[in-house]
Amino acid sequence: xxDYTAYFNGDWVPFSQVKIDPMDRGFMVGDxxxxxxxxxxxxxxxxxxxxDRLYRSLKFVRLDPGLSPEEMIDISEEAxxxxxxxxxxxxxxxxxxxxTRGPGRWTHTAGPPTVCVKVSAIDFGRFAxxxxxxxxxxxxxxxxxxxxxxxxxxxxYSRMNFNLAELEVADIDPEAWPxxxxxxxxxxxxxxxxxxVVTDGVIRTPSDxxxxxxxxxxxxxxxxxxxxIPVVEEDLQPYDLYTAxxxxxxxxxxxxxPVTRADKRQIGDGKPGPITMQLQAAWSETVGVDIVDQxxxxxxx
Numbered sequence: 091x092x093d094y095t096a097y098f099n100g101d102w103v104p105f106s107q108v109k110i111d112p113m114d115r116g117f118m119v120g121d122x123x124x125x126x127x128x129x130x131x132x133x134x135x136x137x138x139x140x141x142d143r144l145y146r147s148l149k150f151v152r153l154d155p156g157l158s159p160e161e162m163i164d165i166s167e168e169a170x171x172x173x174x175x176x177x178x179x180x181x182x183x184x185x186x187x188x189x190t191r192g193p194g195r196w197t198h199t200a201g202p203p204t205v206c207v208k209v210s211a212i213d214f215g216r217f218a219x220x221x222x223x224x225x226x227x228x229x230x231x232x233x234x235x236x237x238x239x240x241x242x243x244x245x246x247y248s249r250m251n252f253n254l255a256e257l258e259v260a261d262i263d264p265e266a267w268p269x270x271x272x273x274x275x276x277x278x279x280x281x282x283x284x285x286x287v288v289t290d291g292v293i294r295t296p297s298d299x300x301x302x303x304x305x306x307x308x309x310x311x312x313x314x315x316x317x318x319i320p321v322v323e324e325d326l327q328p329y330d331l332y333t334a335x336x337x338x339x340x341x342x343x344x345x346x347x348p349v350t351r352a353d354k355r356q357i358g359d360g361k362p363g364p365i366t367m368q369l370q371a372a373w374s375e376t377v378g379v380d381i382v383d384q385x386x387x388x389x390x391x
Contacts, residue, residue: 224350336363
């Protein structure tokens, strides 16, 4: 396996040499925020939006990385350039930025922060086959964190609820993906992706009161408007998913992934829907890469 070059606390090192202090609060108590971007044909996608979201999270949790947003963008682009020679073997990269508060017993005295920017191969094998068959969404008992406890607009590593949701869902179907709900039973998001349903030609998705403001979610909304497809942000119940004409997830790596079953119920005709496929085609045209073809070509299983 290739050893990618990563930025770690001011140095460029092989990622295998990135070591986190066991007393780092990011490891000990999940005191860390992060973001995830990707490339298309080696070019970063909406990097400024990803870094802007990262710095909103940092500001919310009162964590200073010691770098300006412009410096973080430059480092991220440099990480892509330094690993370009490895890209033809894998298709494209995922890029992760994370910042921890550093070592310390107390939050207000911890530090200095740990800052890392790394690239890795996109795991096309996780989702490539679902472009044609659609993924199975399952609603677990585990809920999203209430917005009153931890605002979902913060992208953080405190994700035990996502871990438990994935375990629950795997008990039902090892290949299914969870769709969580809030304490009122409204649909929220998956464990790293936003959820959409299509009803009577209208794309419907939960509002950002209860979900991460996904960059890919924003891309879907932008593309839908360009295609003159109406989009509504509103509360959605499991009923809306079960009775939808089509459904899909949006996420950094797969972009737009069809959902053809929910809790073992067939959605629509059980095939990827026409609006989902329109969005996939528009996304591919926008980035200059056939996202479905690329995933299938670089699917390592």
